[in-house]
Amino acid sequence: MPRKCRKCQRPAVINMRQHKLALCADHFQEWVVNQTERFIKKYRMFTHDDRVLVAVSGGKDSLALWDVLLQLGYQVDGLYLGLGIDGGFGYSDESRAMCQAFAEKHPETTLHVLDIPTTYGESIPEMAARTRRGKGKPCSVCGLVKRHEMNRIAHDLGYHVLATGHNLDDEVAVLFQNTLNWQVGYLARQAPVLPESPGFARKVKPFCRFYERETATYAIVRGIDYVYDECPFAEGATTIYYKELLNRLEADKPGAKLHFYLAFLKARETLFAHWQEEHVELHPCENCGQPTSAPGLCTFCRLLPEEVRPRVRHAQPIMVKSML
């Protein structure tokens, strides 16, 4: 029997078994927006005085996040990094088009776009192939480039908070992986907020308590167009395998993922209350200035061919709004 919205008795678009809560389209949107505001405040992510840059991939989570933050009236703009990934269907082109379409519908916000191949002369798969990092898969090079460029651009453009669209399923898969391997350092740093430090923006994940099906439903009821496909290189990734395992657990025990994550955050407060990061001295990278543990060049600058390196100092994203 189709369920009814708990608040208004109209047909429900989603039934969240872990909350024993079914809601119609309107009440579900309202719930997502209110819950996000609650998480932002609870974890002290940012305030209305902060300028927030949301990293948008063209997928449901990050575009939904951008949409919610705009509804909440935060000072938020988007950043899309073009990675030059084709996968036989123009993955990166389609992702960019989705981000651009969203920005065009929202004149109150700006999309910054930096295209990696145009800026540095190589796509992510080409960089990975040249440097032979990551056992034939570009994902580790991709992660490194994204982290460096997001942080650099946030800093250059004066945003002190960088938000990503990671959802509960993402966070729980990583938590599961870190726990299986008892990667204590990673566990200590896995949190909804990573505070700013010299040279690094504050990193926040306002959607970390929403299930993937909730962010997808939100994007659909809000009419946000997004890329359905995953990155073509994600296939076979360990985190996807863990996600499948965890989905089986969730099917048997609704709420298991949320419980695992929230119980971890609680335990984390005691376990890591006196945690000291292993003291590594950071130096500014000789080329880009971003803090790095190795003297000389940071890992990103080392990845680039020598003649390309000076570009890091001047590479500016383009503003999509100014092209309209």
Ligand code: AMP
């Ligand atoms: P992923 O690592 O692909 O699961 O993405 C996690 C988060 O990183 C997304 O929710 C976005 O916030 C951000 N992100 C991923 N890819 C990009 C991209 N190409 N440009 C900007 N942000 C991205």
Ligand code: FES
């Ligand atoms: Fe970077 Fe898939 S998104 S390799």
Ligand code: ZN
């Ligand atoms: Zn309702």
Ligand code: ZN
């Ligand atoms: Zn550098």
